[in-house]
Amino acid sequence: MSWTQADADFAAEIAVAAGKLLQEVRASRDWEPKELGKAGDAAANELLCHAISIERPDDGLLSEERKCDGSRLTKSRTWIIDPVDGTREYGEARDDWAVHVALCIDGRPELGVVALPDAGLVLRSDAPPALQPLNHPPRMVISRTRPAAEAIAVAEAIGAELVPMGSAGAKAMAVVRGLADIYLHSGGQHEWDNAAPVAVALAAGLHATRLDGSPFVYNCAETWVPDLLICRKELLAEVTEALRATAAAN
The missing domain is CATH 3.30.540.10 (Fructose-1,6-Bisphosphatase, subunit A, domain 1)
Structure with a gap:
């Protein structure tokens, strides 16, 4: 179906x-x-x-x-x-x-x-915009009120500019629109916070998974989603390495 x-x-x-x-x-x-x-x-x-x-x-x-x-x-x-x-x-x-x-x-x-x-x-998702050129330095959107410690650490490691922004959808679409390159969140969300943004991000050709690289699975009995990473594929290896180093340091 x-x-x-x-x-x-x-x-x-x-x-x-x-x-x-x-x-x-x-x-x-x-x-x-x-x-x-x-x-x-x-x-x-x-x-x-x-x-x-x-x-x-x-x-x-x-x-x-x-x-x-x-x-x-x-x-x-x-x-x-x-x-x-x-x-x-x-x-x-x-x-x-x-x-x-x-x-x-x-x-x-x-x-x-x-x-x-x-x-x-x-x-x-059925008509995603074309991806724009990467920002230099890369830009990472974070929560206006609850920036994730992992996001701040990764941004420092890769030299990314932090961009505070409101809703999860607005942050994810900032990456889709080329206003930012990375959206990393480890503070937890629910399925309704990211199902539509993830669908659009994937259709646009972005990387969109859990922080450990596993795919999102929706319509679960438990709606809690602990973390997510939406980013340009060109930056994935760098972001992943910074995440590993941050986890090892903690």
């Missing part, structure tokens, strides 16, 4: 619709940031889950904002969504938040859409 162009267009359509709804919610009145995050999450989640349940009723569904009943675990095709990736950034009216829609088939991230509504961008 595989995905179709109709699946890809559907994923993009609902990601864009959710992004527009989130912007409308934010503009509807003055909000406290945390209150806005909750309202936006709820509204976008309802839109996405309703659309998938109506248009793809036989598929599984996993959302950050929806209690999982376990039925997805019996499905070959499962949609994994994050209605607002980067709630803090959304609440602060920054542009580094995202909407994630992924279709995983037998655990593989086969299709992904990452919408960056305030940046006016939609990145799709």
Whole structure:
């Protein structure tokens, strides 16, 4: 079983619709940031889950904002969504938040859409952008609020410039777009944080795995994903060696 162009267009359509709804919610009145995050999450989640349940009723569904009943675990095709990736950034009216829609088939991230509504961008695995020239020195995106110690150590080892950024989707797409070359995270995420970004990154020709090089497997009973590395393949050997040296030193 595989995905179709109709699946890809559907994923993009609902990601864009959710992004527009989130912007409308934010503009509807003055909000406290945390209150806005909750309202936006709820509204976008309802839109996405309703659309998938109506248009793809036989598929599984996993959302950050929806209690999982376990039925997805019996499905070959499962949609994994994050209605607002980067709630803090959304609440602060920054542009580094995202909407994630992924279709995983037998655990593989086969299709992904990452919408960056305030940046006016939609990145799709079925039509990934061409990779841009490497940055010199290389640039590594890290969390604005919780930069991973391993990422900082690797950046120092290879002479990379650190670029703080918001959501996981925005950071991954910065590498896809050529604004950065490396996204290394060891602080843990959930499947909805990286399924769509990983699908787009792989389709664009980037390296995207766990830190130990193992592939991502999605639609698991345990949704926790301890770490990830998305980077240009030209830098993989250098980054991997720096990771090994960092681990040995600790």
